[in-house]
Amino acid sequence: MKKFKPRPGFVALAHKLALDPNATAERRLYSHGGAARAAYNWAVAYVTSVWWQRKAEQSYGIPEDQLTEWRSWSLPSLRKAFNEDKRTNPRFAGWWEENSKEAYNTGLAGASAAFDNYAKSRSGRRKGRKMGIPRFKSKRKARLTCRFTTGTIRIEPDGHHVTLPRIGRVRLHENAFRLRALVDAGHMRILSATARLDRGRWFVSFQVEEKHELVKVARPDAAVGIDLGIKTLAVLADSYGVLSEEPNPRHLDRAQKQLRRASRTASRRRGPDRRTGRQASKRWEKANQARNRIHHRVANLREDTLHKLTARLASEYGTIVVEDLSVASMGRNRRLSRRIADAAFGEIRRQLTYKTRRHGTRLVVADRWFPSSKTCSRCGVVKTKLPLSTRVFECDNCGLVLDRDANAGHNLVALAARTTGTGVAGDLDNAPVAESKPRGADRKTRTTRPTPQGRDGAGR
DSSP: OOOOOOOTTEEEEEEEEEBOOOHHHHHHHHHHHHHHHHHHHHHHHHHHHHHHHHHHHHHTTOOGGGSOOOOOOSHHHHHHHHHHHTTTOTTTTTTGGGSOHHHHHHHHHHHHHHHHHHHHHHHTOSOSSOOOOOOOOOTTTOOOEEEEOSSOOEEOTTSSEEEETTTEEEEBSSOOHHHHHHHHTTSEEEEEEEEEEETTEEEEEEEEEEEOOOOOOSEEEEEEEEEEOSSEEEEEEETTSOEEEEEOOOHHHHTHHHHHHHHHHHHTSOOOBTTTTBOOOHHHHHHHHHHHHHHHHHHHHHHHHHHHHHHHHHHHEEEEEEEOOOHHHHTTOTTTHHHHHHHTHHHHHHHHHHHHHHHTOEEEEEOTTOOTTTBOTTTOOBOSOOOTTOOEEEOTTTOOEEEHHHHHHHHHHHHHHHHHSSSSOOOTTTSOOSOSSOTTTTSOOOOOOOOSOOTTSSOO
């Protein structure tokens, strides 16, 4: 899928709104999400069946030129094959016409992207962890989603309803008067809508082309260094020497007692078993829903806390300095993994990335090996060792005694001045970058032999 390029003066954004569907709209939403899952599973079976067939034929000694031909997993090829098969396939007979074509296109597009990621991962052209062969989506565990790109997609004039193709008019949980006003003024154009079941309720996300208007920050000449941690979520040190702390609410820790009780209740019920094919009992389903509600509440509280923190920082400071933390490696510590996941360091940096871009301010990312905690913020002497158990920094050269996180915050905000020449927000394209060593630069990338299956199944 080609990346959308907005018109000059416009930016591509997404607005996520919660839905309050009635029984009819909710049934149609579930039907469209299930249709997308069925189309995805059909595409996985359609492509992989030839793989196993060729493997079996090779074991029989059949020559290479006489093997079954590869099947392409490109989206146009999958869409053409699906349209030819849906009328005769017993899995879709009698109900495929009930849903929009966009539902099936959503599943086919997801399968095409999954096979692309698998091929790129095998050939070493994709960063990150190694991707396996796409697997079937379970009916009980799959995330229901459907993306609409054609048809009637609009926000109603009353601001309390949206209209989606084949689903109809759906009530919003919140008002969208501001978005409707932008559409009426010609400052926003809706490109697509994605309905998704997330944390037990339905949401709709509008991908829009919106007129870009910079909002001036409160203190454009000020810079702030952010040192993230577990005991304190963030220690903030600005360029004027002011220190402040953001306490860590620890939402997951506070819910542990409720989670243990809900998990014990679910463990006493007859749950599903994939090995024997046993279906879950109604009492287990009810207990599992109660447990999921606790997880959903924790996730909602965490999301609210992080959005408030990052929005306040992005709207106040002209320059923000954060560390390039290896969150995946930190999560391997079995003593701290739960608290690190609850703090969501990676999500904080992700939100700051797009929110600073929205305000036109700078986000400086310190090098992963920058010794922010070991460096004295007064004289600049670097300690050789500073274990995590030492929470107070003591300089052997100048005698500075300071909290470890506060010292790191001062060093980070000083890095902004050294990087840009001043602490003032500047142009990212013309300013030096603090990341002198990107992630993984100290290791040689391991590559594997490319697979014979390409996008069209024949290495092309």
